[in-house]
Amino acid sequence: MAWATYVLLQNTNTTSVLIAVGDVLCIRGYWDPPADIPKHAMIEWFKGQMEQTALVNLSSALYLPSFSGTQLGNILPQGILSVLAQPILSNPDPANGETKAEGVILLASNANYAYSEKDRVWIGAVANKFRSV
Secondary structure, three states: OHHHHHHHHHHOOOOEEEEEEOOEEEEEEOOOOOOOOOHHHHHHHHHHHHHHOOHHHOOOOEEEOOOOOOHHHHOOOOOOOEEEEEEEEOOOOOOOOOOOEEEEEEEEEOOOOOOOHHHHHHHHHHHHOOOOO
16 A cells, blocks of 8 residues: 555655555545644544545546535645545456445545546556455
C-alpha cells in the first residue's frame, strides 16, 4: 500500500491519496482532518468518514472532475477541485460472475480535470493489484 500511495502521488496530479482494503488504511499526502480529533483517533475518524460517504461500497469508479464540496467534503482537505474514487473489486465469482467491493482508492487534486482517461485506466490497474486471489 505504501508503494501504491507513493507512485500515485508521484505520477498523477494528486495531492491526497487514501487506500482502504478491508480494515487496513494507508493515507498519504495533504489531508486536513478536524483539529479537535486526537492523533490516536485519526484512523477511526477516516474509517467513519469513508463509511458515511459510502465510498467503500462502490461498484465502479466515481470521477468528479470539477468538485465543489458535496458530502465528500468532510473527509477531503480544503481546496480540492477533482476527486477520483476507484473501487478495488474482487475477482468474479466463478459460480455467478459477481464481484464485490473489497476497498477503494481515493485520490484528490487541487486542479480541475486532474485525471485524464489514461490516468484513470492506470489507476484502475493499480487498484487491481489489491484484488484478493
